[in-house]
Amino acid sequence: MKLSRKFVSDYIEIPVDNHTLAEDMTKIGNEYDSEGKLLPATNLIIGKIISTTSHPNSDHLHICQVDIGTEILQIICGAPNVREEMKVIVALVGAILPNGIIKRTTIRGIESNGMLCSLAELGIEHKFLKDQDIEGICELPAEAPLGKDPISYLGFDDEIIDFALTSNRGDLFSIIGMAYEIGAIYDKKVKNICLNYEENEEDIKNYLTLEIKTEACPLFLARRVENVTIKESPNFIKERLIASGIRPINNVVDISNYVMLETGQPLHYYDADRLGAKLGVRLAQEGEKLITLDSNERILSRSDIVIYNNDGIVGLAGIMGGLSTEVEDDTKNIIIESAIFDPILIRKTSKKVLRSEASTRFEKGLDPNRTYMAMERSLHLLEKYANATIVKGMLEHKNITISDKTIKVAYQKINNVLGIDLRKETILDIFRRLGFTAHEETADYLLVTVPTRRIDIATIEDLIEEVGRIYGIDNIIGKTMTLPLRKGKYDKSDWQVKNLLSSLGLSETLTYSLIKDSEVAKYTADDFESIKILDPMTEDRNTLRYSLIPSLMMIYDYNHNRQNIDINIFEIGKGYYRKEKDYFEDKKLAILMSGNYYLSLGNNKKVNFYILKGVIEKVLNYLGYNNRYEFINRNIPQELHPGQSASILIGDNIVGLLGRVHPNISKEDLFVAEINLDLLKKIKTSKMKYREISKFPSIIMDASFIVDNNIDSQTIIKTIKKAGGKLLDNVVLFDLYKNNSLGINKKSLAFKLIFKDPTKTLTDDEIALVFNKIVKELQDKYQALLRDS
Amino acid sequence: MFRPFEVSLFYIKGEIKMNIEKIKENIERDLNNVPNTDILNQVKVKYLGKNGIITNLQVGIKELPNEEKKEYGIKLNTIKKFFNDSFEIVRTRLHEEEINQKLKEDSIDITLPSEAIITGSLHPFSRIVAEISDLFASMGYDIIDGDEIETDEYCFRRLNIPSGHPARDAQDTFYIDEEFLLRSQTSASQAHIMEDNKDKTPIRMICPGKVYRRDEDATHSHQFGQVEALVVDRNISLADLKGTLEIFAQKLLGDNTKIRFRPSYFPFTEPSVEVDVSCFKCGGKGCHLCKKTGWIELLGAGMVHPNVLKMGGYDPDIYTGFAFGTGLDRLAMFKYNIPDIRYLYTNDIRMLKQFDRKDDE
Structure with a gap:
């Protein structure tokens, strides 16, 4: 909301400069974006062209001798409308204009000491000006005083504050509202607004009937004026409209805008003769059409409030009038509408059609007293500046009580x-x-x-x-609260896992939850329903992700393309899905590893499946699941290498997956993993507690078994553990050996078997008994052969 | 090369005469040029070995007459002691030399790169969340992790923002159906906390997390972080809010940080304030960051609107409360001097790796 200081000064005395006013308004809650002169141009003076001759080296330039009161300046000017005796705006050498500083110069061999200006060159935005004010220099009236400041002569010596108002203060979208607010700061009284006018002896009822068919219009006033003279507005109206950001059109249209600026109440003027004998308000039917002022055809819906006459719809209430009843240069008689429409419906329509000065005000809500005031102010100004004759009487529809x-x-x-x-x-x-x-x-x-x-x-x-x-x-002074001590609920486990992973050499990332729909089903074998956004900003972000791995893959690509190496990253974030009518979000940990993991001169260790597996195990152990998970080659999504990937199983729950990215997707050694932390959290863990350290020595035996290649080590270990029973404290696989000498498709697995009894020292016989059981079991089940040591 | 010298021994039948000085001389000469422990041991054998010079002298003692045995014994002991002492000195010297030689040979280029797993790092966004959570947990606040998929009811209506309210314009929201949406503000947690607290006891909580809005440029990302705080109790005032925010701002931005209240408007608080902090870059003198004002807009806050309390089941005649909310990305940008919000989401490894150390206290 642009506030013209000249405009508001009609209603309130402002005892401070513009900057102080802006700051003081901010302190009471009315923030501003910018503040300053309407036209900051300097060193301008009113001059008179006393002679012009054509420039000898140009077909369009003129050499002008310009009297500025104290001296005659020679100025070259290229404007088509230059002529002798013309009063003009002269920018002296040193003048600062929006497009630069004016210097003494030579144009095609002839000296020029300044510039003759158009209104556009002074800094008035083109949208507020007519074409001739942009192309030609400004012609001042003959009585303009030589040697004086043209900006104040034209009335543009105004200052502006551009406020960013809060949405609750609709009342400040009016000069009078601003005056009250300023008055509260400086303890000044708001001046009265002039509302008087004469009426003729006719009656509006003879011309027009009102028909309000909707609750969405609680107040509607209509009056008729006749025989208006349409012409240009007086300078002060034009200046205030421009200062407020509205383009002047003609005196009648300008007055409707001027009154809206003053009172905050938007008005609509209809050409009375084109409108006919009826003015009605109703909600549109679905699919009805209207050609609005801007010549666009609008297709309407049931939430649009429309104005109609006997021929049909003539306007979108509160937003824009229709083409058929617009006030034009030949308009004689006018119907004035001052009304209140439902703010929510107006908002809906304006979002669809157009946000205008009027719709903004309707949306924020209006003071019904101002609806009446605006009507009277409008009549006062039309009588004064458009020679209007005011027809007696007002058509009034009132469905609200107006009280303080x-x-x-x-x-x-x-x-x-x-x-x-x-x-x-x-x-x-x-x-x-x-x-x-x-x-x-x-x-x-x-x-x-x-x-x-x-x-x-x-x-x-x-x-x-x-x-x-x-x-x-x-001025309120901060207090230190004295509330009872209490222990806040605070689950730090995410943060702790993040710390663990960063200690393990991974970098945490932050990615977007919204991804492209075609990515959502990737890197998961789960069957789920994804969640789409109704109105996405871009098609690249139209769906909520289920897995975080596609996001990490995008980061990998970004960094890979920039020659960044050793991309080892993780993120904890949510994955989303729908089940029937419900929406779910699960917290997930995703990891991507590539390049080197361990750095050693000439002997770097590259990331492989087992390093990633080690990282995953560290996380699971850290969270208290040691010895409870296993890795199985099942449910592998098609984006992963079928032979180098696994699901992570705890009990019957698949809590995650890990594996190598399929060679069809990446030629690099690229590994990814994901764990569903929310699912994991549902699986109870035991508390971290001290366990008694055995006073008796453990006995360690090494044993190698030759088995078929396709039997995985986990199966063998499980069998050993089961056969080993209580006395077998631990099994560690420490070597894997493959050689044809072992037999075709055979491998040798070397284990450390750690035997222990917490109550006594084990004897060789006791161990032999268990060991033989293990050997037998492996032999029976997997035809495993104990190698001689 | 060293060559063991010929033994010179004075041995007279029936009478042993020992030229002590001569033997000492020989011992000195033998030991002086010993280059390593192997030779040294040979010298030892020469004197103290089975057939060594001193050993032999010792053997000869029994052939002496008794009256000479004592004197001879003393002399022999002197020689023995002399040998042992000299031997020990040389042995020590050789040992040191050899150790030093070994150490020298074993020296490495200590400036070569270390062997280590690669360096990991924690994202600035997480760091800010942890720092704020730690601070408020220490003051007795619950740290809440609300849902990101919210309903229009909890995200707006329960916060006194009915459908069609102009305040919705500032938060262009991603809807997933008519009622469900991606939360556009962590304020959505307020209504949940009040409703879930069946006993209607006092509340102290913060909810940090991700929020989503249809908006994107250099200072806005369609996804960003917010933290919401809510305190509901008897006799909570705007002055309490200010005191709390002073602690918050000083912890995050430095002990000298001041805060400033400006009246503002949010539908779910009344009175509402916009809170500025003194510019931590220039200390309030005015700089590029604070646009020469000395102040930076940090957050929105206010006293919980009575309608919001009522909808949450709290009687506004008994309870008052304050709430505030601020952008986490902005805080991270301030704290770590990050110029563009999009850098937080680009995940360039070169950027991520810069956050590989502990935070400054």
Whole structure:
């Protein structure tokens, strides 16, 4: 919201400069984006062209002699409309204009001491100007005073504050609302707005009937004016519109905008003769059509509020009028609409069609008193600046009660919530400055009456905020709370796992949950239903991921393409899926490893399946699942190498997977893994506790077995453990040997068997008994052959 | 090369005369040029071996008359002691020389690269989450990890943002069906916490996590982090909020950080404030970062709106509360001097690896 200082000064005295005003407004909650002069151009002066001759070396340049009161300057000008006797805006040497600094120069051999300016060159945006103001230099009236400042002569000596207002303060989208707010800061009184006009003896009822067929229009006023003269607006109106960001059109259209700026109430003017005898409001039917002012055909839906006449729809209420009833240069008679429409419906339509100055105001809600005020102000200005004759009477549809709100509040509550200690008098004075009426009801309670313009205020807390912001919310001094000590709930396990993994050489990443739908089913063998976004920003991010591995693969590609090596990364994040009508999100840990893992001069260790497996085991052990998981070559997604991948099993639950990325996808040695941490969390672990260390020595035996290649080591170990029973404390596989001398498709597995009895020293006989059982079991089940040692 | 000298021995039948000085001389000469322990041991054999010079002298003692035995014995002991002492000195010297030689040979280039697994690192985003969580946990707050898939009800309606409310404009939300959405603010946790606390006892909690909005440029990412804090108790005031935020800002941005309140508007708090912190880069003097104002906008906060309390089952006549919420990405960017939010999500290994050490306290 751009505030013109000249405009608001009509209604309030501002005792400070523009910058201070902007800062003071910020302190009471009205932040600004920028602040400064409407036209910051300097060193401009009004001059008069006393002669022009054609430039000898150009077909379009003119050599002008320009009288600026104190001297005659020779200035070269290329504008088509240059002529003798013309009053012009002269930018002197040294003038700073939006496009640069004016210097003394020579143009095609002739000296030029300044520049003759168009309005565009002064810094007025093109969208506010007519073509001739952009192409030609500005012609000032003959009576413009020579040697004076043209910006103030034209009335553009204005200052602007561009506010970024909060969405609750619809009342500040009006000059009068701003005046009240400024008045509260500086304790100044808002001046009255001029609303008087004369009426003729006719009656609007003879011309028009009103037909409001929807609840979405609680207030609708219509009046008729006749015989308007359509012409250019006076300078002050044009300047204020431009300063407020609205393009001047003609006096009638400009007045409707001017009144909207002043009061916050948008108006609509219809060409009365084109409109005919009826004005109605209703909701559109699905699929109805309307050609709006901008010549676009709009297809309407049931949530659009429309204005209609006897011929059909003539406008989108609150958003844009229709082409057929628009005020044009030949318009004589006008119907003025001042109304309130349902903010939510207006918002819906405006999002679809157009966000305009009008729709913005309707959406934020309007003060019904201003609906009446805007109508009268409009009549006053049309009479004054468009010679309008005002027809007596107003058509009125009113389905709301208009009354000030009264709120009862305890003094102490105000102080308690703010954490300060204000005296009653101070609080009463703050309400007075805001233009509220407040009086003591009892010793403890206040009755505050809030005017209708403050539609944002409804509760005690709203009043407390008003006191806080006018008192100065930053004057509140921070307190150290004294609340009872308590232990907060805090699960640090994610953070601990992250620390573990970073200690294991992996770097944590942060990726987006939204990925491309075609990626979602990758790197998982699970059967699940993915979750799509209804209106994605891009097709690359239209679905919630299920696995984090596709995200890590993208990071791998990014880094690989930049010659970054040794990409070993992990992330803890969520995977999402739908089951029937419910949505689920599981916390997952994903890991990607590639390149070197262990660095040693000339002897680097490259990542392989077993390194990744080691990392996974570290994580699972760290979380308390040692000896409870196993790796099985089952449920391998097609993106992984079928012979170098595994599912991670705890009991009957597959809690994750790991493996090599399929050679079809990457030629590099690339390994990925994922663990479902939420699933894991459901599997109980025992507490970390001290275990008695045996006082008796353990006995270690080495034994190698020759088995078929296709029998995996885990199976053998399981068998050994089962056969070994209680006395076998641990089994460690320490060597794998493959050679044809062992037999075709055979391998030798060497184990350390650690025997222990916590209650006594084991005898050789006892061990032999167990050992023989192990050998026999392996022989029976897997035809394993004990190698001679 | 060393060559053992010929033995010179004075041995007279019936009478042994021993020229002590001569033997000492010989011992000295023998030991002086010994180059290593092997030769040294040969010298030892020469004097003390089975057939050694001193051994032989010792054997000769029994052939002496008794009255000479004593004197001879003393002389022999002197020689023996002299040999042993000299031998020990040489032995020690040789040992040291040999050790030194070995150490010299074993020396390595200690500037060669180490052998180690590669270096891991923790993402700035996680670091900020952990730092904030640790701080608030230490002050008795629960650390909550809310759902990212939320309902319109908890993300908006329960926060006093009914359908069609203009405040929804600032948060263009990703919907997945008519009711479910990706949470656009961690404030969604407020309603859950109040509702889930069946006993309606006081609440102290923060909820850090990911949020999503349809918005993306140099300062906005469609996914970013927020932390929401909520305190509900008797007699909570805006001054309590300010005191809490002072601790928060000082922990994260330095002990000299000041905070400033500006009135603002959020539908779920009333009064609402925008909170600025004094610029940690220039200390408030004004710089590029704070756009010469000395202040940086940090977070939104306020007193929990009575409607929100009511919807959560708390009586606003008894309970008040404060809430605040801020962007985690921005905090990480401030703390680690990261210029662009997108760098947090690019995951360039060269960037990630910069975060491989403990945080400064």
